Amino acid sequence: MSNFTHVGTLPLAGWPVYRLGYGAMQLAGPGVFGPPKDRDGSIALLREAVALGVNHIDTSDFYGPHITNQLIREALHPYPDDLVIVTKVGALRGEDGSWIPALEPEDIRRGVYDNLRNLGVDALDVVNVRIFGNVHTPAEGSIEKQVAALAELQHQGLVRHIGLSNVTSAQVAEAQSIAQIVCVQNQYNLVQREDDALVDELSSKGIAYVPFFPLGGFTPIQSSLLSRVAQMIGATPMQVALAWLLHRAPNILLIPGTSSLEHLRENMRAAQWSLTDAVRTELDAIGRVMIAMHANSSYRFRAAVKGAARAEALTMRHDRAGTSISLTDALRRGRRAV
Numbered sequence: 001m002s003n004f005t006h007v008g009t010l011p012l013a014g015w016p017v018y019r020l021g022y023g024a025m026q027l028a029g030p031g032v033f034g035p036p037k038d039r040d041g042s043i044a045l046l047r048e049a050v051a052l053g054v055n056h057i058d059t060s061d062f063y064g065p066h067i068t069n070q071l072i073r074e075a076l077h078p079y080p081d082d083l084v085i086v087t088k089v090g091a092l093r094g095e096d097g098s099w100i101p102a103l104e105p106e107d108i109r110r111g112v113y114d115n116l117r118n119l120g121v122d123a124l125d126v127v128n129v130r131i132f133g134n135v136h137t138p139a140e141g142s143i144e145k146q147v148a149a150l151a152e153l154q155h156q157g158l159v160r161h162i163g164l165s166n167v168t169s170a171q172v173a174e175a176q177s178i179a180q181i182v183c184v185q186n187q188y189n190l191v192q193r194e195d196d197a198l199v200d201e202l203s204s205k206g207i208a209y210v211p212f213f214p215l216g217g218f219t220p221i222q223s224s225l226l227s228r229v230a231q232m233i234g235a236t237p238m239q240v241a242l243a244w245l246l247h248r249a250p251n252i253l254l255i256p257g258t259s260s261l262e263h264l265r266e267n268m269r270a271a272q273w274s275l276t277d278a279v280r281t282e283l284d285a286i287g288r289v290m291i292a293m294h295a296n297s298s299y300r301f302r303a304a305v306k307g308a309a310r311a312e313a314l315t316m317r318h319d320r321a322g323t324s325i326s327l328t329d330a331l332r333r334g335r336r337a338v
Contacts, residue, residue, distance in 0.1 A: 007246055007271040010253055012056065012182060012208055013084045013125040013161045019246060020271050021056030022049045022264070023212070023257035027071050028064040033097035035067055036259065045261050046075035050083065052268050058185075058210070058255040060088035060130075061114040062099075069118035077120050086183070086210075087115045088165060090130035090146070101132045105149035112153050127153075128163035128185055131171070136187045136213070137194070138168045143175060151179040163210075169198050172207075183208040183253070190226070190244050191287045192217045203251040210253045214241045225286045235273055238263075242270035244283050 009016035027042045029035055036042045049057070061069050069087070076083065089111030092100040102111065108129065115124055129146045133139035143164070153159045163183035164175055175181050184202055188195045188211035195209075202209050215238060218226065223237070230240045238256065245252050256267040275283070 017056040021255045022054045023255035024059040024068045026257045026259045028067045043075040055082045062091045065093045073120045084125045086126040088128045088130045108149040126161045127159045128165040130165040147175045147178045185210040189214045239270040243273040
């Protein structure tokens, strides 16, 4: 029985998966390369995740490489009937740990076979093709040959469902003209909001959106403001960031990663937090610090950062005085003072 049934489920690969899953990338060594320092600890963590109710695990054979999938197989095979394992193709690792794009059709086929072998399965539940774009942000360009290569493997019975990673709305549309797409995995969080429209578009189409890097791209000031909100409600910053994502849209599936049992349990407790409208307003105010960046104006960005810094100082003064001020008001006053 899951410890977080109240977060609800979403259909993925023909199964209802809980919206809070687990990303296995950090189980490999430093830089997602080589073996972990504590192999037994990694095995125990995977088993604990499933014991807590996780039935959606994200992985790839280029994590390690091969290491993460081998750990999953050792820890969980034969797999629970309701466990959905989502993997990725589209990269290789150099001997120095570098990430090498591998997006030709023969690369896609090799990646699928590597995942099959190291996970110990006859067919993969979901395979995302990872498009490199601008590393962690997408760039326009055709992905027809990559999706077509996966579709052929799907016809052969080696891949059950197809997903995409690091893609644009136009690329999703192109892929849908070739095969059914069940999920999209992009960078998205409280402050990295470029995919706002895509999240809603996919929700209307019944396609899962799986954000990675829930705390990626935060400035030090934004991290500090997030910590203040977390402290206010008795949670950790990661729990608040995950809870915000769960509230953001019903088609969002989370895959927070960690190699720590303690952090795994903390992350899973994010499902317990029901954010009030007031708290969500506070969190949205943090995200607005980045708005000036999107205007491509160095002056406006510097002004936004200065305003946020003044807001942080203002909230600290109120704390010392034993009074309170919302982050929304503090940010508003900080902007006026710049």
